[in-house]
Amino acid sequence: MTLIDLANPTRFLSLTAKVLPWLAGATAVLLIVGLYQSAMAPDDYQQGATVKIMFIHVPNAWLAMFVWGIMSVAALGTLVWRHPLADVAAKAAAPIGAAFTFLALVTGSLWGRPMWGTYWEWDARLTSVLILFLMYLGLMALWRAVEDPSRAARAAAILTLVGAINLPIIKFSVDWWNTLHQPASVMRMGGSSLDRAFLVPLLVMAIAFSLLFITLHLAAMRNEILRRRIRTLQMMQAGRPTV
Amino acid sequence: MALGPYQSFIVTSYALVGAVVALLIVWIAVDYRRQKARLRELEASGITRRSGRTATDMS
Numbered sequence: 001m002t003l004i005d006l007a008n009p010t011r012f013l014s015l016t017a018k019v020l021p022w023l024a025g026a027t028a029v030l031l032i033v034g035l036y037q038s039a040m041a042p043d044d045y046q047q048g049a050t051v052k053i054m055f056i057h058v059p060n061a062w063l064a065m066f067v068w069g070i071m072s073v074a075a076l077g078t079l080v081w082r083h084p085l086a087d088v089a090a091k092a093a094a095p096i097g098a099a100f101t102f103l104a105l106v107t108g109s110l111w112g113r114p115m116w117g118t119y120w121e122w123d124a125r126l127t128s129v130l131i132l133f134l135m136y137l138g139l140m141a142l143w144r145a146v147e148d149p150s151r152a153a154r155a156a157a158i159l160t161l162v163g164a165i166n167l168p169i170i171k172f173s174v175d176w177w178n179t180l181h182q183p184a185s186v187m188r189m190g191g192s193s194l195d196r197a198f199l200v201p202l203l204v205m206a207i208a209f210s211l212l213f214i215t216l217h218l219a220a221m222r223n224e225i226l227r228r229r230i231r232t233l234q235m236m237q238a239g240r241p242t243v
Numbered sequence: 244m245a246l247g248p249y250q251s252f253i254v255t256s257y258a259l260v261g262a263v264v265a266l267l268i269v270w271i272a273v274d275y276r277r278q279k280a281r282l283r284e285l286e287a288s289g290i291t292r293r294s295g296r297t298a299t300d301m302s
Contacts, residue, residue, distance in 0.1 A: 103259065
């Protein structure tokens with residue numbers, strides 16, 4: 001099956017029905033392994049046991065940005081290639097991305113209080129992630145506000161691409177500005193500065209959360225395709241002559 | 244597994260992530276059931292797709 005075959009919603013639904021149970025199973029197994037490794041990870045010499053918050057905070061923060069990246073590719077699919085599933089993919093991803101961003105903000109805040117002495121600081125990293133969260137909410141509101149799906153798709157795609165400017169700002173905010181948030185310690189020049197005892201559980205949790213996103217995203221796309229079929233059938237019903 | 248003086252922050256973080264992920268799963272599952280039920284209702288009332296296939300067809 002090629003990528004072009006997936007442009008057909010019925011073929012996409014067929015593929016989804018086959019892969020979803022396997023994806024859900026793999027996600028559950030990896031989450032259990034990741035949670036066990038997180039629980040068994042040693043305390044950090046400075047942060048103590050609060051380092052365990054990293055194993056859920058960092059995957060959520062990565063996914064908050066990754067999901068917007070996926071939505072940006074989908075926005076190009078809507079505007080440039082007019083792929084029939086591009087807007088479906090973007091619309092289905094937005095609430096999931098918003099949830100990951102919310103979790104990144106709250107778990108970061110709960111980690112910040114014991115380590116920094118404050119739940120919140122208006123520094124560049126925290127503020128730019130808060131802006132990302134507000135953009136997710138704005139985008140979801142836009143899809144709900146515009147009744148015509150094709151007009152909503154174009155407007156949302158433009159807003160998504162404009163919002164993508166925030167992604168490098170979030171990533172490099174800790175380098176460009178003096179922030180309370182620590183600089184990158186995994187994806188950085190010269191390799192990770194994390195000890196293997198922390199890096200392995202973190203990567204397992206990151207893969208588990210990525211699989212969780214793929215599973216939820218495919219399921220939400222399936223729902224969105226069905227929702228659009230309902231709309232089409234309702235319009236056919238409204239257009240039928242009454243006797 | 245001792246979590247030290249900041250146990251409440253760690254436990255709250257994990258509990259919150261668990262709750263939000265569970266909420267997402269339940270929301271998507273309930274939405275799926277709702278869409279399928281609505282499609283069945285429409286098809287039962289005689290509205291079918293132009294292709295003639297059922298709207299819930301996934302094969």
